[in-house]
Amino acid sequence: MAVSALLPSDRLRADGEDDDHVRLLADLDAPLPPILVHRSTMRVIDGMHRLRGAQLRGKKEVDVEFFDGEPEDAFALAVKLNVAHGLPLSLADRTAAATRIVASRPQWSDRRIAANTGLAASTVSAIRRRSTTQGEQSNTRMGRDGRIRPLHATEGRLRASQIIAAHPDASLREIAQRAGIATATAKDVRDRIRLGQDPVAPR
Structure with missing residues (x-):
């Protein structure tokens, strides 16, 4: 060059x-x-x-x-x-x-x-x-692994519950990716909703 x-x-x-x-x-x-x-x-x-x-x-x-x-x-x-x-x-x-x-x-x-x-x-x-x-900053952060995660766990869980309500057949992987949470957290949110519980786990 x-x-x-x-x-x-x-x-x-x-x-x-x-x-x-x-x-x-x-x-x-x-x-x-x-x-x-x-x-x-x-x-x-x-x-x-x-x-x-x-x-x-x-x-x-x-x-x-x-x-x-x-x-x-x-x-x-x-x-x-x-x-x-x-x-x-x-x-x-x-x-x-x-x-x-x-x-x-x-x-x-x-x-x-x-x-x-x-x-x-x-x-x-x-x-x-x-x-x-x-x-002006968003409520999510992209980690070193390239994954986007919410700053606050509560926001991620609430977002996941909205996704589940709108798309009940969505896979756990899809829910987790769209909500910016771990797959295990998405599973916990879905299980809690099925049991009629609040998607946000009590502290």
Whole structure:
């Protein structure tokens, strides 16, 4: 891929790329991993230091791999990759990234964002509470496994009871998926309804 065709990454580092690290990569004779690029924007997701190192060496082309997805998913991936390897992101950079992800992906759980940014889940929770978009956030969270779960168990059980009433022949898996609850919880709700009990278990 032509170096001139690539755009710089979303600004992950407040201070920009580290010049010493760029020179270190430029001096290496060994081949470096491909640069990860967001296909639709041609913006670098991971590998800005490698790209600048190649430019410093006067290279006109670099090896790339493409990522297909939304820009905000590309940003989240960039943060995750830069936390996992290469020159680490500073605490301030990771906190800023988490703030952006909370705003752009409010349905993601605190643990999922924490895993992406290298922060504690409690830190992400505090960021979420301070977020100006708090009032617009949904009542569900998407976990690291990709499953959507309600923030409050009561809401999930009530949603499941409504689904069962509207679709009495629905499978437990379907009820659980649509209500954002575990299959075992969906079974408990259905059993309680059949017994004429409140779908919300007493505490």
